[in-house]
Amino acid sequence: MPFAEHPLEETNPLTASFRSFRRVQTPRTGRVLARWLAALGVLAIGAGFLPWTQNIRSTGRLTTLRPQDRPQDVPSTIAGRIAGWRIREGQRVKKGDTLVEISEIKDKYFDPQLLERTREQLAAKISALEQNEGKTVALGDQQDALRSGLAVSLDKARNKVAQTRLKVSSEEAGLRAAENDFAIAQRQLDRQEELYRQGLKSLTEVEQRRLKFQESRAKLQESQNKLGASRQELTNSQLELSSLQAEYQDKLAKSESDRRSAVAYQFDSEGQISKLRNELANLSIRAGYYAIRAPQDGYVVRALKQGIGEIVKEGEAVLTVMPIAPELAAELYVQPMDIPLLSVGRKVRLQFDGWPALVFSGWPGTSFGTFGGRVAVIDNIDSQGQYRVLVTPDPELEAWPQLLRVGSGVYGWALLDNVPIWYELWRQLNGFPPDFVGSPTDQSGKGKSEKKADKSAAEEDAY
Template structure:
């Protein structure tokens, strides 16, 4: 009985194991799937993969002068009325607002002040001409006066020479008279000469003595005259120099006053011109984005912002902000893929050639410093070798953008290995040809901008 049960159990177990064995077709399918999986993994590991750096930003104008800007009030006052509305398209020089001054008599008073300054300017100019004439006359009179004084000194010297000659003659005559008197006295003592002859000799001696004294006095007077004339010459030179310096100082003072008056007049004329304008004009073609001042209700100061203005531009760019860790991987001239907000797109970061709805770009500028939060700005311009960007009517300034800066190309297996190990992407050197091409593109864009400005 026991053996029969054991045999039945073994038979049932054998049937169960036989039924549990895998059928040949299932085994073939499993092997095929495993083989396909291995082939797929090998294929994917060898598939090219485009390394990239992702960032986000917005659309801006390529030229800073064409980006969003503020319009300020030129003078103090109130906005009388707005001639545009928010969103209005305007041309360069078009009046967008009129200002009303708080003081209705300000222009009248400014004109009166201008007339007073003009009269003062005329008076100062007259003073300048007067002192200039005085200086010219003093400079011309000085050499003439000095020459006349020198002539007088020369004449006095000639008179001194004549007086010296007269003195010499008087001395000789006096000596002769003295000898004659001495002989007459000797002869009188011997009784050989009469009293009359002696008296005549005495008289002649006295006359010659008087003539000598006059000659000496004349010589002394001529020398005193020369000394006086020389002193007058020195005084005349000092006086004429002082007169010239005084006239020059007066002229400089008058010219300084003239400069002050001219500066005050220019300031007043500038203020008057601003007050007479009292209008706000569009700096260039563009759109009035916001009006910041209420008409007639709000007082604005000179330089206060009254409107936000967005210039028209056909040269757009993208400000892309990337993390500081990725900045060393980006070089000028790197190609990018851009996804604009509002344009459906399918972007494969590693396979840009299979992307749909994205647009090409090229890195033209990398900021030298961050924004204070560790993010760096990368300026991207359209790639001339790719599809053109959307029309400016749809791709406006401020549209948000997602971007991928394309780096080196590796295999997918290497990329997965790099990610698993935490290694950075490959750092590629900046190609010289690409850099020169980027510079040429920038120059061509700048030339186009200049042409559009003109």
């Protein structure tokens, strides 16, 4: 560059005569760099006032919102040996399709006719119960007959006692008559002997009177004997009446004991019949467990057992089935300090593994390859120091890809408030948490600036 073109030679004639001043000059590249730096500085300061969307970043994986849509291990209800496979891995199955067939390994169920034999035992026990019921009815009829016989026998014995009492009364009357006759004969004999001693009666008349006196004594003795026999008969009748009731009571007690034994056997038979029915039902249900069936429509993901003849235990998983068309949800894990900033319904942007994306977390509208979602569930307890959050598709935005699979990785950004970039940089440099934003379902209808204005007005009023 010629010295004549230097600005100092034109603007400052005092220094133009000095050769050193003519050689000192500012390079053109430095001036350009200064202008660029100034322009970048102005742009940086201007960009500091651009809006930035605060967000909470988290990672997780795809899962399902409903538990029945998640991969399910299909267990074997009973212990057995694998007899055959009816599917292959990756095959689509319908609910009720046979997946695996198993055979018995317990000797208790080896008999192939076990169901029929159990039915025979049940039928025999039912027949025995019916016969026992007939025996119970017969014993009841026997007791009724004994009670009827007891009533008749008691009436008969009471009649006999009454007749014997009448006979005793009659014998007592005859005894009193015989005693009167004997007393009269005694007095007559005494008078005849007195007259005989006086010589007024002959010995023949006295002997005749003595004969009649002996006859009267014999009649008196006979009447006493008859009365004694009648009284003894009355006592025997009374004893027979008492013994008759005791005898029938013994028969009735024995019959009642037999009836109660029959009833007890009947109850025991009913219990055994119920047990046999239960066993028969269990055997019938167990027969249906020899085939492991699909619990719902889905795909066979993985076989957890291999080959033929392998033993499986009760409740042991045999294979895994993935349901068809699950209701997907993103399972994200959030730090405890960020949980208060989230609420059900909060909007979230998601990036799925395998889908290319260009993400600007602070400018979700300019991002490419991300999908929208809303917070559906926030756990109330932590899981290994983090809280689980389930995010479902946002019905107002684009649908999630159809080829997503449960278990793939997910990156999420829970969208919060819009702040200037300078404020966000200042917050992160100082380690402050994002601003708290109320629930999106807040019905107050006021924005953040209006709420801040209300808060300032309230503080001024307080002062």
